[in-house]
Amino acid sequence: MNFSLTEEQKMFRDMFHDFAQGEIAPHAEHLDKAEEPPTENFKKIAMQGLLAAPLPEEYGGAALDALSYSMWLEELGKACMTTAVAVHVHGGMVGMTILREGTEAQKQTYLPQLASGERIGAFAWSEPGAGSDGGGLLTRAVKDGDDYLLTGRKAWISNGAVAGLFLVFAKTDPDAGAKGLSAFLVEREMEGVRVGRTEPTLGLRGLGITPLHLDGVRVPAANLLGGAENEGHAQAMRALDYGRMSVSAIALGAAQQALDYGVKFASERVQFGVPIGQKQAIQNYLAESAAKIKGLRHLVSYVAWLVDEGLPYTDDAAAAKLLGAETAMWVANKMVQVHGGYGYMKEYPIERIYRDCRALDLIEGTGQIQRIVLAANLFKPYGVKIAA
Amino acid sequence: MKIVVTIKQILDPSGFTVNRKREKVFVNREEYIVNPADLNALEMALRVKDHDDETEVVALGLGPPRVDDALREAMARGADSAVLVSDPALPAPVAQAQVADLKIDAHGAARLMAAAVEKIGDVNLVICGTAALDSGAGELPGRLAEALGWPVLPEVYAIDELGDGVVRASQRTARLEADLPALLTVPRDANEPRHIYGARAINAYRQWQVVTWGLDDLGFTPDDLEPLTTVGGRRFPPKRALGTRLEGSIEEAVESVIAQLRAKELIEG
Amino acid sequence: MDFTFSKEHQLLRRAFREFTEQEIAPRIDEIEHSKSGPPADLMEKAAEYGIFGVPFPQKYGGMGAGETGYCILMEELNRVSPSFATVVGAHIGISSMAIYLDGTEEQKQKYLVPMAKGEKIGAFALTEPGAGSDAAATRTRAVREGDSYILDGTKHFITNGSICDVAVVLALTDPALGPRGGMTGFIVESQWEGFKVSKIEDKMGIRGSPTCEIVLEELRVPQENVLGPVGMGFVTFMKTLDVGRTTIGAASLGGAQYVLDRAIEWAVTREAFGGPIAHKQSIQWMIADMAAEIEALRSLVYRTAWLVDTKQPFSREAAICKLFGSEVCSRVTDKALQIHGALGYSRHMPLERGLRDARISEIFEGTNEIQRIVIAANIFQEHGVRIHP
Structure with a gap:
């Protein structure tokens, strides 16, 4: 048992604290009142190399260990919860998932874009009729030649308002329930992608929570996460x-x-x-x-x-x-x-x-x-x- | 001007469920409300009163003792006084028509109410809701006018003029005129009934009385009320088809409507 | 023991339900976005139906419905609009009530009658920047000058401050004596020179009710507008708050019942894992706990209203109503939001506003911490022990 931090972790903690308090905290009130996504904060954090902090350096990350990463999120949470959740969705839910599950080509294409903030990531799981229940998801992905055609409606997508990359979960095998889900890397500019109006919420008002409409979006098979069907769940x-x-x-x-x-x-x-x-x-x-x-x-x-x-x-x-x-x-x-x-x-x-x-x-x-x-x-x- | 408004008490439809399969009505909560169209009738009378302090509005109800509550509600909404025709000898509560067999028919009810109107005295106008929400028959107003020997102006939306022995009133598409005394019926979309005034709700129970008249008071015996019509049986009204709900954005929904209308050849192009 | 509502109170509830659902509910957004209180025509309509004078005798322009009727009103108003309920509650429950309790007959005729009829709106100016829970720390000064008093000071967090015609104000007439004989209540008209609204607060909830800072600057108040005996103002104000507390419990009851109804509707329609979520015990437990707390609150509120109406002591019960009611409403609303999942967090649903609105009841008219002190003091007093906060 050893509860002490390494010298490096201590240094990180102080840096995270100073940066979050100095650069992020002063804007928290404005983001809440104006209900604006933390676009400027993304830029500043990217400049620090912390936008997708746990990613390895070869993909533009800061290669933070999980403990350091949790200290980073803690400091962001102190400074501005909207920004903290936005960064966690972007770097953790999308970035780390691609790192963990993606093909090498997918990692090389998207991780640097996420790390630099060129694309903001969003995790498109929930739907109007299903939140917790993966088996209840209705969005379909149908194989069409070398592509998949994605159709459905997603709801409650954090970062949706500003995201350039959506990690979309859709049914490739509709009879298999939750086991028939696959994940796709969907770019905002793909035809048929439509981001709806930002949902007004009790708090986290700058999180840019939106619905996402997929109307026969043609996604190349290369963008099937990890290249494997029915692994989504x-x-x-x-x-x-x-x-x-x-x-x-x-x-x-x-x-x-x-x-x-x-x-x-x-x-x-x-x-x-x-x-x-x-x-x-x-x-x-x-x-x-x-x-x-x-x-x-x-x-x-x-x-x-x-x-x-x-x-x-x-x-x-x-x-x-x-x-x-x-x-x-x-x-x-x-x-x-x-x-x-x-x-x-x-x-x-x-x-x-x-x-x-x-x-x-x-x-x-x-x-x-x-x-x-x-x-x-x-x-x-x-x-x-x-x-x- | 003295105006009588007829008030019927009906079972609150939100308190029962209809089971079509078993052809039964289940009463979950036995609560009663004033028949909605009667509130429109009351509103029409109160609007006359709004412009003329001399006008007196009397609420008239028929049925078991609990109809007292409906009449006090009418007073709480603005009626000046209330009369209830109620008698233990009246075999079945009129207001329970939909759950119990009628023992007196609209003919008997109308004759009793006509006698009450005459006993109230100097009445210039009777205003009734066009039909009750429970039976929906709309039979009473006509029979009441006949029993009184008065003209009837049906489906009136507004009284245009009242006085000098004449009433002029507008239906949706026609204007009618009749000598007073007369009887009007008012549909549910004729006006927006005013709410219950709180202070009047308190006074309706603490200060004001509902006058109750039995058969004796009106010079009737139960034998006088032999029904002209009897109920031969009941069945459920045919089921109405439900509409379909269109999913998607407004644009998608509109396109879908257009497509369906085209398919049915209701529109061209 | 008879737990049924009288017929007139049953009819009154229907009257309020009809009014709130047909007149207020369709205009919630308008009310919530207004910085100057509920729309004027809605206030006029509420006045026409007697809403502003529910508990007061009819001889003072009121409805004569007593504390029970007033609790029914607050319950029904808070179901639909806590903002509107707050405006009405501040008007009836504390400002008009102070005049009703301790005003002279002339003051009642001059102020209470038009207030009960809704022709004049009232505010209750007690809290100051330095005197929140500690009302005895009031600093606003009132200095005698001939037949008048000159008031100087700042009052803040004053509900209705910017829309009131009449405010009851607590001020120091003798700083040496403080709350024991040195504070006096005054009836002040907002048009008088020296009455200034200096700020309207931006707050978490009840956003349709204006909460204001008021600066009193050499405000001249004629002697006949002294409320209650000189030096006894603190007692008047504390006594008034006592009466108001029951109705916060009633308002909380209405708010809680409303969100429980919404949660039940949602639980039977929302499907997850192959059926309505009502079949999940996690949901059932939440619904059962909500219902249990609400039922206990209902009994508490109307028993306390009965104590008030039958002129029995009610201080402790009123404080319990406020304490328990506000916390029940917050807990129940929180659970209702949780049952709705992410949807509950959306401003398109009433749960989100419910949570923000409910939160104030744990704070205003004496924080719940102060209620606990009131209750404890009341209990220990019976044992000969005096509690100081």
Whole structure:
């Protein structure tokens, strides 16, 4: 057991912190109010070489280990959750999935474009009629000569508004349920691709969440991820495992930031003749938040360690995502309460953090799905298979 | 001007489900509402009252004691007073027509209500909803006018003039005129009924009374009400075909409509 | 024990349901995007139907429906529009109520009657930048000058501040005495010179209700507009908040019931993994827990309203209504949003607004932390122990 960071990781952490606070945090309020995608932030982050940070250097990445990557997302989560989630979808859900599953040609074509920000990536899984349920996806991919024709409607696509590359999941074998899914690399400029209007949401208002219409889009067979049909579900599940680790790191950052704001406010706000931090009710909110965050921090690091060690981590990532989302929502909620009336006003960032945090229990699998993943894993040794 | 508005209490349709397969109506919640068209009739009377303080609007109902609630609601919406014709000797609640067999028919009901209108006295105008939502027969207004010996102006959308012994009213496509006293019927799309006034809702129960008259008060015995018609049986109305829902964008939906109309040769080109 | 609503209250509920669904619901977007309160014609229509005077006796232009009727109103309004409910609640529950509780007969005729009829809109100006939960820290000054008082100070987070005609204001008349004998309530008209709206807040939810900062600058208030005895203002204001708390529980009840109904509809129609999600126990548990909390809240709210209407002590119960109600509404709305999945996060659905709107109830009219202090103080008082916050 060794909980210390390497010198390199310490250096990274400080750099991530300074960069996120200096360059990203000042724009968080504007992105929320204007509901604009973080285009400028993408550019700045790309300049730092951190847009697809865990990719190997040969593809333009920073070759970050998972622990460093989770620290990067944590710092982004502190600075601006919209940007953090956008970067995680782009580099983690799309970039890392191509690295993990793609053919060499696919990696060489798309990874440098993602790393440089030339194309922003989006993960096109959900549909109006199916979110958690992969077997319920209706988008079809039909083989036509050397190509596939993709037709269907996707919904809730983060980064959709600005994405240049969509990782689209479609049924190649409609009778095989979730096992009949395949993943395709679809470029925005391909004919028949239409991005719908941005969905107005409670929080993460700059995330550019859109529907995606595919109207007989002709996709070359070379863009079938990994070159193998009907592997989509397994590919997506591996992507989600990694994504859940990422979201838990963002949640950690958000919770920590919320607590920091709460402590600052409680030390300054005077009521009944003393700073409200002197009141036990407030102390309890802060102390319980700190305890939850400390627990979460160790779990997030542990999941990252599992990833770096190449060990299985599906259920640990699900647990981290579940606890992360619930911790961030709980802490943000209590910190609004610490702020009292001020917490409800847009002048104070806690208002935005509270709304942003609510998304954490919905993205990359709802809390209910994480529970199913965990339960299924618990029963595995007994040979009991859990149907969702 | 004294105006009587007839108020029928019906079973709230949102409280029951219709099972076509078993040809049965299941009452999930037994709740009652005022027949919607009667609210339009009331609204027409209240609009007369809005312009003339002297006008008195009387709500008149027929049925079991619970019809009291419907009449108090009419007062809460603006009626000045209310009369309920109710008698334990009336064998079956009229308002339950759709679930129980009628024992008095519209002829009997109309004669009782005519007697009530005469007992109220000096009535210039009776306004009825065109038809009730439950039976949908629309039989009562005509029979009531006949029992009173008054002219009837059906399907009136607005009263244009009222006074000097004459009423002038507009139907959708024609204007009618009749000597007073007269009876009007009002369809459901004639106007937008006003809401219940809260203070009147409170007063309707705490301060105001509904006058109740039995058969004796109106000079009837149960034998006088032998029905002219009896119900021979019931069946479900034929099922209406549901429309189809068009998926996709507006443009796609419009194109699909055009294609279908072409296919049916309803449009050319 | 009789748990049925009286016939008149049943009819009243239908009256409010009809009004909110036909008049308010179609105009939610307009209300939410308005910076100057609900549209004028809607306010006029609400006035015509007596909405602004529900609990007050008819001799003061009210409806005479009591606290029970007022709770029914808040429940029904909050189902459809918490913004509108907040405007009405601030008007009836705290500003008009303060005048009703402690005003002179002349003040009632002059102010309460037009307020109950909705001809004048009220605001309740207690909170200050430095005095939120700690209302005793009020700094606004009132200095006697002949037959008048001159008021100076800043009030903030004042609901209806920019649309009010009348505001009840708490100010220090004797700083040496503070809340015990040194604070006095005043009835102030917004047209008077020296009453200035300096800021309208941008906030998370109830965005259709204006929340304002008000600056009082040498505002001259005639002596006859002193509300209650001089020096007793703190008591008037605290007593008024007591009455208002029950109705926040009622509003929360309406909001919670509404989102539960939406969640049930969704659970029976949305299909995943081969059937409606209503068949999943995770969903069933959430629905059952929501229903259980709502049912407990309903009993609590209307029992407390009954205490108020029958003139029994109700402080503790009212604080419990506010505390429990606001937290139930937030929890239930959160679950309803979760049941809707990502769709719940969309602003096209009412859950998202519900969550933002519900959140304020845990904060305003005394944060829930203050309610806990009120409840604890009330309990310990019975045992001879006095609690100071």
